[in-house]
Amino acid sequence: MQDWWKTTFPKGRQLLKITDANGYPVSIAYGEKGTGKPLFLIHGIGGWSYNWRYNIETLAKYFRVICFDAKGYGFSDKPLYRERNDHQIIEFKRIISALCDRSAIVLAESLGGLISLAVAEDYPELISELIVVNVPIFPDGLPHWGMSLLSQIPLELLQTSDLCRIPSLFAPLVKEILAIERRSVLFDPTKFTEKDAYWMSYPYIHFPGTLTKVAEDIQIAVKEIQLNQNYQPNLITKIQKNLAVIKCPTLILWGQQDSWFSYKHGEKLAKLLPNSQLKIIPNCDHDASSGSPEAVNAAVLEFLKSRPND
Structure with a gap:
């Protein structure tokens, strides 16, 4: 099968070296297409840049679209x-800073949306416009049985399985x-094709x-949710309490049939x-970017075209 990166981006898959949240050098895979103001596409948990396969071409007609794998x-x-x-927050900030010399638009889905809200709070100079899609800002627990399973398996066992190429x-x-x-979803x-x-x-x-690594992020999420429910310091509460400091124009997109997080969460977020x-996107479940790409693209472009160019 043809290399997706090569068929999607003019330069194919590129590598960016950053220092991660632990202070070690790591390579981040990314691709970009189009010119103009930078627009980052941020995937959710368990995904990668391929999640945005139906959005890149359309949005790249108007912006410099940048996809990266966390x-x-x-x-x-x-x-x-x-x-x-908080490693993803720190690393996303460093990726934006490395690839852009100006503030960027951010379009982020699911966990990527939560990370982007945190970045907008902590580093407001980096984000000029923000679009979040089905973001888990008020989670009661893990939304999927597969996540629940991975949250209970010791990471050492999963790592051994990975290294043995199971x-x-x-x-x-x-x-x-x-x-x-x-x-x-x-x-x-x-x-969803073959x-x-x-x-x-x-x-x-x-x-x-x-x-x-996916299981590790899920287990981090479980701990944060539990701390939130027990009214102990945690990232989720911190992000919730600081929402009012986000000044950049923000579009909240939510699938009306989101089976992971109710659109009522979107209504609550909009008030804060x-x-x-x-x-609200009708006939749309949690995976909006690939399930309802036409609606997502249209909403994003309508929102951004209403903004003054800079």
């Missing part, structure tokens, strides 16, 4: 050491499990460490963000 995901490095709970030995099963999971499951199954499962099968607007 550390531990997709084609980026997967270090063996354990992570800080996922590659059971590649057809891994691909099928991921296909079932991805179809479960689409309003129309038939939109090609999609191939590419979404590719990092898990071919890059040891992927499963471990002073310069925001909410748009």
Whole structure:
């Protein structure tokens, strides 16, 4: 099958070296297309840049679209050491700073949206406009059985499995499990093709460490949710309490049929963000970027075209 990076981006897959939240050098895989103001596309947990396959071409007609795989995901490095709970916030900030000399637009889905809200709070100079999609800002728990399972398996066991290449030995099963999971968050499951199954499962099968790093972020999320529920200091509460400091224009997109987080969360978020607007997308589940790409693209462009150029 043709290299997705080469067929999607003029320069194919590029590598960016950053210092991660632990102080170590890591390589971040990214691709970019188009010219003009930078627009970052931020994937959610378990995904990678391929999640934005139906958005890149359309948005690149108007902006310099930049997709990257977060550390531990997709084609980026997967270090063996354990992570800080805020590592993605720190690393996203460093990626934007390395690739841009001006403030950027950020379009972020699911966990990527939560990370982007934190970056907008802590580093307001980096983000000029923000679009978040189905963001887990008020989580009651893990939304999926697969996440619950991974949250209970010791990371050392998963790491051993990864290093022994167990996922590659059971590649057809891994691909099928991921296909079932991805179809479960689409309003129309038939939109998820065999090609999609191939590419979404590719990092898990071919890059040891992927499963471990995804599970580690899930386990970090579980701890943060538990701390939040017990009224102890945690990142979720910190982000919630600081929403009012976000001054950049913000568009909140939410799937009306989101089976992970109710659109009611979007309504609550809109009330707490002073310069925001909410748009509910009908016939749309949690995976909006690939399940309802036309609606997402149209809403994003309408929002951004209403903004003055800089």
